[in-house]
Amino acid sequence: MTQTSSHNERAHAKLSASGAERWMACTGSPQFEEGFEDEETDFAKEGTIAHELSEILISRELGLIDKRKANSLLKAKQKSEYYNADMLGYVEQYVDFVMERVNAARAITHDAVVLIEQRLDFSEWVPDGFGTGDILIIAESFLDIIDLKFGKGVKKYAPENPQMKLYGLGALNMYDAIYDIKNVRMTIVQPRLDHISTDELTAFDLYDWAESTVRPIAEEAYNDGGTFKPGDHCKFCKGRAVCRARADDCLETVDTYQGAELSLEEIGLLLAKVDSIGKWCKEVADHAYKQATLHGKKIPGYKLVAGRSNRKFTNIGTVKEILLGEAYKSEQIVKPEELISLTDIEALVGKKKFESLLGGCITKAPGKPALVPESDKRDELNSAKAAKDDFDDDFIDN
Ligand code: SF4
Incomplete structure (x- = not known):
């Protein structure tokens, strides 16, 4: 049995699975983000095209559409400005992986269920919570969830990944009563990094996590009065440029130092934050620029002037x-x-x-x-x- 729904029809919940790393760490963020516009980056648009290509290829492999239809759909997607020559090869690697899992499930039972782009509802534990699972395979009491991540900026790991666990919960919520699922395997495939990460949990452990961890945090995050907690998860927060907690966190790093000269220990502490402080400074500057140029706002102490420009030949x-x-x-x-x-x-x-x-x-x-944190996987010189x-x-x- 096979079912599919479309990637570009994905909606986003206030407490989404994809944002779980953020709202579970900073329960103040969902309310705070509400006043800010959605931003769809070029990376996100590129990811959408890659997902759409994968849907077409998997649908073709599963016999849901014929070769001719698949080719015409592929051609249409390849016209996108976000498509590039490498994309299809990477997506094919992902599709091969998915089909290996599908075939393994079919070897267990001919009745294996394959679901593409499935809306997964975990609102039992997270108010209005849902997300979209790229691929779900159910073979007897075993549930396989596979997620394509097309980005190559940061390697993502399945163990302790709240997004994958929420997908697992959503799938259990919908299919456990029918299939009596005992185990859930969650896999992230990042073809551009040649990276695959898998974790497996019992259904019992996932339910336990949902009750003991997710439910209380989600309640706090959904209602007013959550706690602001800055960290790596700030990078995709819509309010990151103007969040006071984040500003305080960046500034207090330097504020607490004493004496005329920074010690090596202080330098070490500062280095750990250099990256996030640098990004924060740039985000504040970008925000100010947008306020002034797009929204006509006056930033006290600043004014808009004509930028410098260079002479150039007309012909x-x-x-x-x-x-x-x-x-x-x-x-x-x-x-x-x-x-x-x-x-x-x-x-x-x-x-x-x-x-x-x-x-x-x-x-x-x-x-x-290169001077990198001790946690870096490369060998020390x-x-x-x-x-x-x-x-x-x-x-x-x-
Ligand atoms: S910027 Fe960071 S600390 Fe501020 S609301 Fe967003 S996630 Fe929370």
Whole structure:
């Protein structure tokens, strides 16, 4: 049995599964976010196209649509400005993974159920809570949930992932009574990072988490009076530029330091926050700019002025003609031809073709030493001297 619904018809709940990492950590955020406009980034739009491609391919694999129909749907999606040559290859990797799971489930039972883009209602524990599961497979008492993440900025892990657990709860809420589900496996596939992460819980453990953890937090988050708690989860909060708790958190890092010179310990503490403080500063500046330019608001102490602009030729052909006519040589007035960047060429020809055509033309120098948190998975350089030697070599080479 197979069912499907459309990705682009997804709606968002106030306490959504995709926002759970945020509202479970900062119960003040759902109310606070209500006054701000929805923002759909280019990354989100790209993710939507990738999901839509995957729906078409999986529907074709499952025999829900024929090849001709699939091809015409694919062609339509490929016209999107957010489509690129690599996307289809990555989506096919995901589809292969899904079909492996579908076939494994069908080997257990011919009656395995496959659901695509399924709305999952977990409002039993979270007021008005629902989300959309990319793929659900139910084989006897086993439930498999697979989520495509097309982003490549941050690796996402299934263990302790509240979004995946809420999908699991939503699926249990809807199908446990019919299939008597005992185990739930949750998998995140991030094809652009070649990353797959899986976790498996018993239905009992998920219900227990729902009652003991989710229900009380969701009640606090849904009603007025939640608690503001800044952290990594702020990065997708709609109110992040103007949130006082976040501003206080960034500023107090420096405020608490004493003495004329920062100690190495203080530098270490500050380094841990440099990234988020930097982002916060930029978000505040972007917010102020939008207020002034889009909404005509006056920011005290600031004014809008005409930005600097550069002179440019109206017609390059005419300029060349005039200069060559004045006996200037072509090499004096025209830049040598230059390749676009390696990354842009890879995006242009596609990852596979890039490898086969140009794999032998690439070299990669060892990277400069980088100072990263202890938690980083890379091996530590052997010694400070080795790091210094690497740095010196690099300095001399340049
Ligand atoms: S910016 Fe952070 S602390 Fe402020 S409401 Fe949003 S999630 Fe909470």
